[in-house]
Amino acid sequence: MPKVLISDKMDPKAAEIFRARGVEVDEITGKTPEELKAIIGEYDGLAIRSSTRVTQEILDAATNMKVIGRAGIGVDNIDIPAASAKGVVVMNTPFGNSITTAEHAIALMFALARQLPQADASTQAGKWEKSKFMGVELTAKTLGLIGAGNIGGIVAERALGLRMKVIAYDPFLTEERAIELGVEKVNLETLLARADFITLHTPLTDQTRNILSAENLAKTKKGVRIINCARGGLIDEAALKQGLESGHIAGAALDVYATEPAKENALFGTPNFISTPHLGASTTEAQVNVAIQVAEQMSDYLVSGGVTNALNMPSLSAEEAPRLKPYMALAEKLGSLVGQLAHGPLKSVAIETEGAAAELNQKPITGAVLAGLMRSYSDTVNMVNAPFLAKERGLDVREVRHDREGDYHTMIRVTVNTDEGDRSVAGTLFSDAAPRLIELFGIKVEADLVGHMLYVVNEDRPGFIGSLGSLLGEEGINIGTFHLGRRAAGGEAVLLLSIDDNAGPDLLNKVKALPGVKTAMALAF
Numbered sequence: 231m232p233k234v235l236i237s238d239k240m241d242p243k244a245a246e247i248f249r250a251r252g253v254e255v256d257e258i259t260g261k262t263p264e265e266l267k268a269i270i271g272e273y274d275g276l277a278i279r280s281s282t283r284v285t286q287e288i289l290d291a292a293t294n295m296k297v298i299g300r301a302g303i304g305v306d307n308i309d310i311p312a313a314s315a316k317g318v319v320v321m322n323t324p325f326g327n328s329i330t331t332a333e334h335a336i337a338l339m340f341a342l343a344r345q346l347p348q349a350d351a352s353t354q355a356g357k358w359e360k361s362k363f364m365g366v367e368l369t370a371k372t373l374g375l376i377g378a379g380n381i382g383g384i385v386a387e388r389a390l391g392l393r394m395k396v397i398a399y400d401p402f403l404t405e406e407r408a409i410e411l412g413v414e415k416v417n418l419e420t421l422l423a424r425a426d427f428i429t430l431h432t433p434l435t436d437q438t439r440n441i442l443s444a445e446n447l448a449k450t451k452k453g454v455r456i457i458n459c460a461r462g463g464l465i466d467e468a469a470l471k472q473g474l475e476s477g478h479i480a481g482a483a484l485d486v487y488a489t490e491p492a493k494e495n496a497l498f499g500t501p502n503f504i505s506t507p508h509l510g511a512s513t514t515e516a517q518v519n520v521a522i523q524v525a526e527q528m529s530d531y532l533v534s535g536g537v538t539n540a541l542n543m544p545s546l547s548a549e550e551a552p553r554l555k556p557y558m559a560l561a562e563k564l565g566s567l568v569g570q571l572a573h574g575p576l577k578s579v580a581i582e583t584e585g586a587a588a589e590l591n592q593k594p595i596t597g598a599v600l601a602g603l604m605r606s607y608s609d610t611v612n613m614v615n616a617p618f619l620a621k622e623r624g625l626d627v628r629e630v631r632h633d634r635e636g637d638y639h640t641m642i643r644v645t646v647n648t649d650e651g652d653r654s655v656a657g658t659l660f661s662d663a664a665p666r667l668i669e670l671f672g673i674k675v676e677a678d679l680v681g682h683m684l685y686v687v688n689e690d691r692p693g694f695i696g697s698l699g700s701l702l703g704e705e706g707i708n709i710g711t712f713h714l715g716r717r718a719a720g721g722e723a724v725l726l727l728s729i730d731d732n733a734g735p736d737l738l739n740k741v742k743a744l745p746g747v748k749t750a751m752a753l754a755f
């Protein structure tokens with residue numbers, strides 16, 4: 231039974247779903263990194279929100295980890311490259327809390343426009359400061375969105391409903407989408423110069439970090455009001471404080487901070503500053519949504535191999551996964567075979583599919599070929615990290631889908647290119663969905679690729695099989711299956727034997743010493 235740790239406070243629905251789907255679950259929140267490191271090795275999955283930081287160190291200790299699920303959107307608290315290198319799938323729930331977060335941004339915009347928290351505190355303190363809290367209308371004001379994805383798009387819709395003019399800076403926003411949203415696409419300079427309110431809705435990346443720097447804040451319209459419900463780190467907090475104190479910035483509302491939890495922050499107490507403790511996603515509805523979604527996605531992956539909303543792997547639905555499973559097994563075996571047999575550094579790999587295999591999602595097939603291929607380089611390789619490892623090694627990967635009738639109802643061919651030229655293997659699935667090799671380096675040979683195998687290339691001559699059989703008998707090696715193929719009578723022949731034990735160097739030397747033998751190698755599947 232796979233085992234998952236929920237390490238941040240999450241709606242109880244998450245644990246309920248894990249258990250209902252056959253996944254054991256522990257809910258242990260509030261651990262320090264050291265405490266987490268001490269227990270993380272027990273778990274196959276980790277479900278988090280924004281408090282747990284999944285660093286390289288945590289991942290190093292997570293020896294059984296297969297999947298990390300973020301019940302939310304931002305994944306800047308997860309070292310994704312480190313997770314990918316380790317073969318751990320990282321998933322998020324990209325839509326479950328977007329309405330809630332957009333509503334929080336709108337709420338903060340109203341709060342800024344009418345100084346609601348300040349007015350509330352003053353009134354409850356017995357003051358009646360009616361003239362102090364003069365506000366501004368939102369109607370006809372210009373709202374500048376930095377980032378117009380899911381949340382930015384919802385904020386735009388709501389703001390248009392409030393009769394605001396919405397302009398957006400987002401390098402990935404198409405003109406069509408801008409028209410659909412009813413926003414004007416502008417560059418950053420224009421947004422800074424024109425917006426009465428600015429709201430941020432981008433992830434924290436190297437490109438967006440400090441996007442509202444001191445320099446950019448100085449370019450904003452006098453009297454601007456700024457809202458950040460995305461990530462701390464997007465705004466220079468010291469420059470924001472200065473802008474508020476000088477009066478250039480009329481108000482700022484932050485839900486997120488450069489350092490969280492923000493128990494202390496230089497902005498606290500600054501005039502016209504409103505603060506919430508990373509509450510953007512904190513509604514009952516959003517928390518139920520993300521808890522259900524993360525538990526379903528993680529269980530699908532752990533139980534049936536289905537992949538949804540992964541940031542480091544192509545999607546694979548839970549319905550697709552069982553259908554693809556035998557193809558992925560075949561693909562992995564072919565990759566493994568060619569990886570064990572090819573000599574010299576791999577330069578490229580072509581993965582061709584034909585028949586039923588060509589109609590399937592190709593990405594998992596490619597991932598499985600690459601995982602098999604690179605198993606000889608790394609024993610921690612899997613479908614998640616194989617494409618990254620391939621890229622790191624400069625391996626050129628090509629997928630070719632053939633729309634033609636072949637000799638087999640389904641076929642996968644893997645061709646690698648090394649200094650020795652092209653080397654190709656092909657396989658099919660028999661009716662019992664069993665992977666079967668059908669071609670090896672241009673020679674037709676039908677074989678199961680299982681357990682320990684002995685691969686021999688020899689000159690096709692009478693008596694050879696007998697002498698090999700005798701040698702193996704003398705060495706006490708039991709033969710399970712025996713597969714023979716040859717290029718032409720009297721030409722090069724290939725033998726693939728499944729044997730009960732690994733063929734060690736002594737045995738291989740004895741096989742190589744038999745007359746007519748060109749190569750002998752031990753293979754393992």
Ligand SMILES: NC(=O)C1=CN([C@@H]2O[C@H](COP(=O)(O)OP(=O)(O)OC[C@H]3O[C@@H](n4cnc5c(N)ncnc54)[C@H](O)[C@@H]3O)[C@@H](O)[C@H]2O)C=CC1
Nearest residue numbers: 303304377378379380381400402431432433459460510511
């Ligand atoms: N306060 C909270 O509790 C919550 C905060 N968030 C934050 O909100 C962020 C946005 O979420 P979504 O809208 O769902 O993400 P999304 O991926 O749908 O949208 C992000 C948008 O930012 C744009 N973008 C990327 N780089 C940019 C750049 N250099 N300049 C301008 N725009 C850029 C992208 O093109 C995209 O359209 C998340 O990454 C997360 O950090 C999300 C949920 C809750």
Ligand SMILES: O=C(O)CCC(=O)C(=O)O
Nearest residue numbers: 279280301302303304511
């Ligand atoms: O889980 C939370 O409360 C924070 C949500 C968030 O920041 C996100 O989804 O990116």
